[in-house]
Every structure is written in structure tokens, then in C-alpha cells.
Amino acid sequence: MSGNKIVVYKEPGVVEVEDHDVPTLEIPPEVAKATGMSRKADHGVILRTVSTNICGSDQHMVRGRTTAPPGQTLGHEITGEIVEKGSDVQFLDVGDICTVPFNIACGRCRNCREGHTGVCLNVNPGRAGSAYGYVDMGGWEGGQAQYVLVPFADFNLIKFPSREQALAKILDLTMLSDIFPTGYHGAYTAGVTTGSTVYVAGAGPVGLAAAYSAQLLGAAVVIVGDLNADRLAQARSFGCETVDVSQDATLEDQVAEILGINEVDCAVDAVGFEATGHGAGAGEAPAAVLNSIMSITRAAGRLGIPGLYVTGDPGAPDDDAKEGTLKVRLGLGWAKSHSFTTGQCPVLRYNRGLMMSILHDKAHIADAVNATVIPLDEAPQGYRDFDQGAAKKYVLDPNGLIPKAA
Structure with a gap:
């Protein structure tokens, strides 16, 4: 050496x-x-x-x-x-x-x-x-x-x-x-089991690992959301459904087109703090994914959050986000009795x-x-x-x- x-x-x-x-x-x-x-x-x-x-x-x-x-x-x-x-x-x-x-x-x-x-x-x-x-x-x-x-x-x-x-x-x-344990942790802590319908936000490697893990755990349908066409194609390559969050159609409407209803049993945030808002031309919105997965997850559902959130982000879009303070709709999650699991796998x-x-x-x-x-x-x-x-x-x-x- x-x-x-x-x-x-x-x-x-x-x-x-x-x-x-x-x-x-x-x-x-x-x-x-x-x-x-x-x-x-x-x-x-x-x-x-x-x-x-x-x-x-x-x-x-x-x-x-x-x-x-x-x-x-x-x-x-x-x-x-x-x-x-x-x-x-x-x-x-x-x-x-x-x-x-x-x-x-x-x-x-x-x-x-x-x-x-x-x-x-x-x-x-x-x-x-x-x-x-x-x-x-x-x-x-x-x-x-x-x-x-x-x-x-x-x-x-x-x-x-x-x-x-x-x-x-x-x-x-x-x-x-x-990434395999991290993706699996996201799916497992979201409560994915036999017959689950699952939404995974993010088609980067961790999101793809979470989607693949959801299949291993027995999910009936795994929907992956992203704005990158190549990454969405990669998700489809192993049997996932996909939604393009850069489109103006709401996430709820796109999920409903796939499932017939506009909610899933559980969801995984594999994006983290550099999230982008929904729709054409949307800019960075650090809490966008957290809020969207609450909006489409059924009452009493669970959310796995392996996506990274930090306490110091010099490039954040506002002063609160620079220290990890985000505008999360906690009231929505509380009203729907959601369970959250965060942190390092x-x-x-x-x-x-x-x-x-x-x-x-x-x-x-x-x-x-x-x-x-x-x-x-x-x-x-x-x-x-x-x-x-x-x-x-x-x-x-x-x-x-x-x-x-x-």
C-alpha cells in the first residue's frame, strides 16, 4: 500500500x-x-x-x-x-x-x-x-x-x-x-405489505430502490413520481407505474388515473430537501414532497421518509429553510392520523x-x-x-x- x-x-x-x-x-x-x-x-x-x-x-x-x-x-x-x-x-x-x-x-x-x-x-x-x-x-x-x-x-x-x-x-x-437498505427502510416503515398501493416520490437511486423494495414486500401497485423522463423510464423497466410531476395535472388526478381513486395506502419520500414544486415551471420548494405525500396518503396511512433533510443549507430559497425549518402541513398529517418515520436508515x-x-x-x-x-x-x-x-x-x-x- x-x-x-x-x-x-x-x-x-x-x-x-x-x-x-x-x-x-x-x-x-x-x-x-x-x-x-x-x-x-x-x-x-x-x-x-x-x-x-x-x-x-x-x-x-x-x-x-x-x-x-x-x-x-x-x-x-x-x-x-x-x-x-x-x-x-x-x-x-x-x-x-x-x-x-x-x-x-x-x-x-x-x-x-x-x-x-x-x-x-x-x-x-x-x-x-x-x-x-x-x-x-x-x-x-x-x-x-x-x-x-x-x-x-x-x-x-x-x-x-x-x-x-x-x-x-x-x-x-x-x-x-x-441505497438498498435505505430504500427498503423507506418502504418497510411506510407499512408496505401484500396488496398495498404505494407512491414513491423520486426516481433517483434511493427512490428506485424503495420502489423495488415495495415490490419485494408484496405491493400490488407501486407508483413513482419524478420530473426526469429517463428516470421515470427506469422505474417502468421493472414494472412500476409512473407520474410526471412537472405536468400541470395534479398528483391526485394522476394517481386516480392509475388506481381509480386519488389516494394510496402509503408513501415514501426519496427526494428530501432539494424538492421541486408540482407543475410546469415550478421552482424549488423544500417541503413540497412532504406535503404532497400527506395529501395523497389515506387516513391512518404511514409515510417513510428516507430522503435527506438537513439543519444547514446555504443555498436554500429562504432563511427558514437554510436552517431546516420548512413549511410542512403538519395539521393535514395530524388530521389524517399519519405516522412518519424519518432519519438515517x-x-x-x-x-x-x-x-x-x-x-x-x-x-x-x-x-x-x-x-x-x-x-x-x-x-x-x-x-x-x-x-x-x-x-x-x-x-x-x-x-x-x-x-x-x-
């Missing part, structure tokens, strides 16, 4: 691939200082990255829509091979290929013990919850890189049973680090079951999200294409380990 190429945010709209030092078995100094933990991470491993993905959450930072500083390393969707392990790692070995939850979790605090690994109390001095390569998440280096440190490895990592099978199915398995709650579904050919998430492999050096172009609305999920291959057949 002579060096470590890694993707770095430089300024709004600009990322570059830089040469950094190879990570060592040490946690970030700010985490150690705040928690009293030893910097030496005997509980951690160093991974050689097999695959790492560009996420819509990364794109928020790259657009300048968060408080991410220049120099912020990127990447929280990681699958890798262990090349070094600490002395306290008991159940994993060098050579194992593992999936990495994007949540960094200690496995020891109250929240982790209760299964809330998305809001671990010990790995981020600033707030509950942490992630690799993300603003305000504790200073952990990003995984859009050749090598990455994973702390508390025995708790966080899941080893794939077969190296050959893992590499053969890597384009599906790489989605276990974030606790990936460890779902990723083993979803892994088994992939390994046994019950789930083909890579096809649903149009997984597209590019070299690490092409990450800047991948970010630009993704920002322009490409109907693809970009998978980076930092070390040339993804088989050509995949």
Missing part, C-alpha cells in the same frame, strides 16, 4: 481525485478527544475497496447545499476486502470481502444496543449518528478511495460467505452499504436479509437502479453526469477488482 487515491470536494460543482496517505488503525482525533477513546483502533480494519458508489447525499454536498468545507473527503457506500486488522478483531480475517454499513456505529452505546445504529452516541462529537466521508459526521475519511478504515469491525461488517459469489454479484451487493437492521435475497437470486437491485461501473479517476465526470439527471447508479472501481463480466 504505497498511497491512497480518494475523491475530495473542492468547491461547489467541483470534485477531484487526490493522493492521500493510506489510512492507519486510528480513529479521528476529534472523536478520541470528545469521547475519551484511545486513538488506536485495535477494533478496526483497513479495507482495500472493491466497489464504492456515488450517492445522492454526496451530490448535496458537491452542489454546495450543505456546510461541507473544501477538502471534505467523500464516499459512504463501501464494499471492500480486509488487508489489515487490529488485534481486537476476533471474527474477521484478512482476505474477507465485506459490506460496510454507511452508518458508523460503536455497538456499545444505548442506541446501538437498541438497534438504532444510525444514531450511535459515541462516534461523532457533534451529534448522534455518523458516516464515512460526510459533513458534520465526525471527521471519518471517505470511502470513494482505494483504502478505508472501518472501526468496530466485528460489529459493523458483514462478511460475504463466498469470495467468488461476492465478486460475481458485486453490482447487487455493493448496494447493501446504503439503520443499515444493520436490514442488510443481512437483503444480502441473502441477492445471493439466492431473489433480488436484482443493480438492474433496478441501472448500476454503471466507472474507474475512480472518472468520479468527477460521474458526479457531473449524475447532477444532470443521468438515470444511473455510478459504481466506482478504485482498484480494478470488479470483474469485467459484472
Whole structure:
């Protein structure tokens, strides 16, 4: 290990691939200082990255829509091979290929013990919850890189049973680090079950993963809404109905054309705070999706909200939205007795079951999200294409380990 190429945010709209030092078995100094933990991470491993993905959450930072500083390393969707392990790692070995939850979790605090690994109390001095390569998440280096440190490895990592099978199915398995569990979490917490009618707002990768997950959970009809024609076509490719929210016809009317009634059993917000209002020529409206899913979800229905909302958005359209204060019609949700689930997906709650579904050919998430492999050096172009609305999920291959057949 002579060096470590890694993707770095430089300024709004600009990322570059830089040469950094190879990570060592040490946690970030700010985490150690705040928690009293030893910097030496005997509980951690160093991974050689097999695959790492560009996420819509990364794109928020790259657009300048968060408080991410220049120099912020990127990447929280990681699958890798262990090349070094600490002395306290008991159940994993060098050579194992593992999936990495994007949540960094200690496995020891109250929240982790209760299964809330998305809001671990010990790995981020600033707030509950942490992630690799993300603003305000504790200073952990990003995984859009050749090598990455994973702390508390025995708790966080899941080893794939077969190296050959893992590499053969890597384009599906790489989605276990974030978007497949996140989409599934959105559908599951929305109460999707056998025979449900479901509306998914957003046909980006998380929205497509949520729609695909709704099908796995037994939904009768899954309707996906977006204003990007290519992404809507991708949703139709695996059996979803679609609505174009840039049209002047109301969302209720478009849903009624499909279902015969203008409401669904449950809904998922896979858009988040950079939402656009409904209709031709509509501008940015941060609460638009939250309000629309309340309007079309039946009374006593449930809403899953995996779409990202932030507490600091310098590019927001008004001062309230800059601090995450949105004009949400909570009275409507209250009157309809809606249930809401928000926040980071606790990936460890779902990723083993979803892994088994992939390994046994019950789930083909890579096809649903149009997984597209590019070299690490092409990450800047991948970010630009993704920002322009490409109907693809970009998978980076930092070390040339993804088989050509995949």
C-alpha cells in the first residue's frame, strides 16, 4: 500500500481525485478527544475497496447545499476486502470481502444496543449518528478511495460467505452499504405489505430502490413520481407505474388515473430537501414532497421518509429553510392520523436479509437502479453526469477488482 487515491470536494460543482496517505488503525482525533477513546483502533480494519458508489447525499454536498468545507473527503457506500486488522478483531480475517454499513456505529452505546445504529452516541462529537466521508459526521475519511478504515469491525461488517459469489454479484451487493437498505427502510416503515398501493416520490437511486423494495414486500401497485423522463423510464423497466410531476395535472388526478381513486395506502419520500414544486415551471420548494405525500396518503396511512433533510443549507430559497425549518402541513398529517418515520436508515437492521435475497437470486437491485461501473479517476465526470439527471447508479472501481463480466 504505497498511497491512497480518494475523491475530495473542492468547491461547489467541483470534485477531484487526490493522493492521500493510506489510512492507519486510528480513529479521528476529534472523536478520541470528545469521547475519551484511545486513538488506536485495535477494533478496526483497513479495507482495500472493491466497489464504492456515488450517492445522492454526496451530490448535496458537491452542489454546495450543505456546510461541507473544501477538502471534505467523500464516499459512504463501501464494499471492500480486509488487508489489515487490529488485534481486537476476533471474527474477521484478512482476505474477507465485506459490506460496510454507511452508518458508523460503536455497538456499545444505548442506541446501538437498541438497534438504532444510525444514531450511535459515541462516534461523532457533534451529534448522534455518523458516516464515512460526510459533513458534520465526525471527521471519518471517505470511502470513494482505494483504502478505508472501518472501526468496530466485528460489529459493523458483514462478511460475504463466498469470495467468488461476492465478486460475481458485486453490482447487487455493493448496494447493501446504503441505497438498498435505505430504500427498503423507506418502504418497510411506510407499512408496505401484500396488496398495498404505494407512491414513491423520486426516481433517483434511493427512490428506485424503495420502489423495488415495495415490490419485494408484496405491493400490488407501486407508483413513482419524478420530473426526469429517463428516470421515470427506469422505474417502468421493472414494472412500476409512473407520474410526471412537472405536468400541470395534479398528483391526485394522476394517481386516480392509475388506481381509480386519488389516494394510496402509503408513501415514501426519496427526494428530501432539494424538492421541486408540482407543475410546469415550478421552482424549488423544500417541503413540497412532504406535503404532497400527506395529501395523497389515506387516513391512518404511514409515510417513510428516507430522503435527506438537513439543519444547514446555504443555498436554500429562504432563511427558514437554510436552517431546516420548512413549511410542512403538519395539521393535514395530524388530521389524517399519519405516522412518519424519518432519519438515517439503520443499515444493520436490514442488510443481512437483503444480502441473502441477492445471493439466492431473489433480488436484482443493480438492474433496478441501472448500476454503471466507472474507474475512480472518472468520479468527477460521474458526479457531473449524475447532477444532470443521468438515470444511473455510478459504481466506482478504485482498484480494478470488479470483474469485467459484472
